[in-house]
Amino acid sequence: MTLLFGRLPIGWLQLTHSRGRFFAAVAGVAFANLLVFMQLGIMGALNSSTEAPYAMLNADIILSSKDGNTLTDGGHIPRTRMFQALGVAGVTEGTPLFIGNLPFTLDDGSSVSLLSFGMDVTKPHFAGQAIAPLLENLNIESTVLLDEGTRGMPALVIDDLMEGGRFSFETGGNTLTAVGTMDVGGGFLADGMMIMSDQTFLRAFPNRTSGAPNHILIHIADGVAVDTVVARLTEAIPSSNLRIQSLQASANSDLVYMSTERPTGIIFGFGVFMGVLVGLVIVYQVLSTDVAEHLREYATFKAMGYGQPFFLGIVFEQAIILAVFGFIPGFFVSLGLYAGMVSFTGLPVEMDVNRAILVFFGTLAACSLSGAIATRRLANADPADLF
Amino acid sequence: MTDAPITTRGLDHYFGLGDARKQAIFDINLDIARGSLTVLMGPSGSGKTTLLTLIGCLREVKDGHVQVLNNDLNGASEAVLVDLRRRLGFIFQAHNLHESLTATQNVLMGLQVHGSGNAVKQRKAAHHILDLLGLADRRNYLPGNLSGGQKQRVAVARALVSNPEIILADEPTAALDKESGHTVVQMLKSLGKIRGTTTVMVTHDPRILEMADRIITLEDGRIVMDKLQ
Numbered sequence: 001m002t003l004l005f006g007r008l009p010i011g012w013l014q015l016t017h018s019r020g021r022f023f024a025a026v027a028g029v030a031f032a033n034l035l036v037f038m039q040l041g042i043m044g045a046l047n048s049s050t051e052a053p054y055a056m057l058n059a060d061i062i063l064s065s066k067d068g069n070t071l072t073d074g075g076h077i078p079r080t081r082m083f084q085a086l087g088v089a090g091v092t093e094g095t096p097l098f099i100g101n102l103p104f105t106l107d108d109g110s111s112v113s114l115l116s117f118g119m120d121v122t123k124p125h126f127a128g129q130a131i132a133p134l135l136e137n138l139n140i141e142s143t144v145l146l147d148e149g150t151r152g153m154p155a156l157v158i159d160d161l162m163e164g165g166r167f168s169f170e171t172g173g174n175t176l177t178a179v180g181t182m183d184v185g186g187g188f189l190a191d192g193m194m195i196m197s198d199q200t201f202l203r204a205f206p207n208r209t210s211g212a213p214n215h216i217l218i219h220i221a222d223g224v225a226v227d228t229v230v231a232r233l234t235e236a237i238p239s240s241n242l243r244i245q246s247l248q249a250s251a252n253s254d255l256v257y258m259s260t261e262r263p264t265g266i267i268f269g270f271g272v273f274m275g276v277l278v279g280l281v282i283v284y285q286v287l288s289t290d291v292a293e294h295l296r297e298y299a300t301f302k303a304m305g306y307g308q309p310f311f312l313g314i315v316f317e318q319a320i321i322l323a324v325f326g327f328i329p330g331f332f333v334s335l336g337l338y339a340g341m342v343s344f345t346g347l348p349v350e351m352d353v354n355r356a357i358l359v360f361f362g363t364l365a366a367c368s369l370s371g372a373i374a375t376r377r378l379a380n381a382d383p384a385d386l387f
Numbered sequence: 388m389t390d391a392p393i394t395t396r397g398l399d400h401y402f403g404l405g406d407a408r409k410q411a412i413f414d415i416n417l418d419i420a421r422g423s424l425t426v427l428m429g430p431s432g433s434g435k436t437t438l439l440t441l442i443g444c445l446r447e448v449k450d451g452h453v454q455v456l457n458n459d460l461n462g463a464s465e466a467v468l469v470d471l472r473r474r475l476g477f478i479f480q481a482h483n484l485h486e487s488l489t490a491t492q493n494v495l496m497g498l499q500v501h502g503s504g505n506a507v508k509q510r511k512a513a514h515h516i517l518d519l520l521g522l523a524d525r526r527n528y529l530p531g532n533l534s535g536g537q538k539q540r541v542a543v544a545r546a547l548v549s550n551p552e553i554i555l556a557d558e559p560t561a562a563l564d565k566e567s568g569h570t571v572v573q574m575l576k577s578l579g580k581i582r583g584t585t586t587v588m589v590t591h592d593p594r595i596l597e598m599a600d601r602i603i604t605l606e607d608g609r610i611v612m613d614k615l616q
Contacts, residue, residue, distance in 0.1 A: 303472060304473070305500045
């Protein structure tokens with residue numbers, strides 16, 4: 001380490017001189033890391049469960065009701081919009097998409113809600129890659145595909161379905177039969193998801209009509225820019241209640257809505273902020289105490305001719321040591337807690353590399369900031385007081 | 388001014404501001420010869436420590452002039468002061484060793500202020516001076532495990548290891564027994580003879596007074612006696 005700094009690693013020696021305090025400081029940073037990781041993990045789960053249903057779809061443009069907030073939380077639009085859209089240059093095909101929530105009572109008496117998607121199963125090219133090949137199974141009336149991760153569903157049922165079995169259940173007076181599974185995972189939106197044909201959907205939701213779907217999915221011709229067609233559609237369909245956007249833009253605006261307008265998003269954002277604050281305070285406390293305790297030594301070094309950069313170097317060296325040593329346990333404990341959360345809640349809480357890198361550099365930045373504040377105390381080291 | 392390593396002309400120094408402003412030293416004029424061992428004496432509050440810190444570039448010189456190694460300290464920039472301090476060696480009354488560093492590492496701090504340099508050479512130099520001061524078997528001890536006298540000798544080693552041109556010491560032998568106090572002063576004297584190192588020391592230790600080249604007595608901030616031996 002002497003080689004690394006071109007001097008003795010005083011920051012390191014100072015920190016590790018009192019083991020107990022060093023351990024407490026590292027634990028503090030690790031704890032702050034843990035807080036941030038947990039909040040980001042849940043926020044990530046929220047985001048991925050917002051995006052999850054989009055994986056079931058395959059379209060270039062989506063027409064939605066303007067009063068809707070997200071894909072799964074919105075009003076209806078008239079199906080005639082689809083025919084209007086088909087008249088626009090560049091549009092090749094369209095299909096209505098129905099979305100609704102079905103309650104389902106489990107054997108143990110508890111109730112789960114199943115977010116149900118109804119679409120024309122003869123047009124599998126409007127479905128996501130993983131689901132498209134399965135859609136032909138849904139030609140038979142009252143059959144559905146059930147999400148593997150459906151909360152509360154006995155594992156036995158899912159296992160059986162995956163091995164080609166069937167599972168019939170009653171909901172709202174109708175009997176539906178699951179003939180297969182799909183892997184969507186939408187923990188925050190509902191307990192589970194189902195996909196079915198539009199005919200089955202209309203049977204399961206007697207108060208819905210075929211003339212009023214939730215969305216209309218549009219495919220456009222090759223070689224035409226999505227934005228161009230969106231602009232044409234906007235011009236061709238002068239409806240004040242219609243939102244026309246690319247599927248990607250719709251997913252993005254759902255994310256923005258969920259993370260900025262829904263209380264959940266704000267709560268987790270606030271949680272991250274609190275975690276960072278806790279870390280800042282802990283590191284500042286440790287570093288400034290350390291500076292205060294070594295004022296005499298620093299004054300001696302000043303008298304010997306060491307300049308300000310030397311002292312700043314010590315404090316930042318300590319800040320970085322705390323950041324690195326705190327991050328490592330924080331990261332691994334977070335991995336453990338993520339796994340625990342997945343098994344308890346079924347939420348898609350996963351560690352991704354970008355988040356780990358982000359938190360690591362955030363930790364470095366926060367520790368350096370604390371260090372920078374702590375260095376103000378260095379001014380108190382006055383060599384004239386030594387005599 | 389002369390080419391003496393330390394020169395003062397009309398040096399005054401005040402503490403405090405406004406009504407509380409109090410003059411600590413009055414019109415000090417001194418030329419301290421190269422290679423000499425000068426002792427500053429006087430009762431407490433006589434201004435000897437203030438004078439020492441002014442010469443040591445640790446306090447700002449405001450009235451009058453102090454010239455150290457051909458640099459006028461009045462109005463000198465912080466960079467010049469930091470640079471000058473590296474050419475001085477301080478021995479404090481309290482040892483002021485860094486508790487987290489071993490004896491050798493503390494001594495190395497006195498060398499690394501001049502740049503990282505050759506680590507092996509530096510370590511050798513640090514060991515050599517510790518050996519000279521009778522600390523060969525204490526090289527890797529932390530200050531917490533050394534006696535008061537041993538700590539003070541480490542502090543002396545730290546001040547001397549980089550061959551400073553001027554050594555400023557405040558009661559350096561207070562914590563030392565007769566023998567090691569004698570060793571330290573003898574070392575300073577021979578450094579003066581061989582290398583021309585100039586030493587200014589605040590002390591009341593009669594054993595040292597005998598060995599000093601010059602004894603300056605201060606009272607109430609003024610020089611009342613200046614005796615060459």
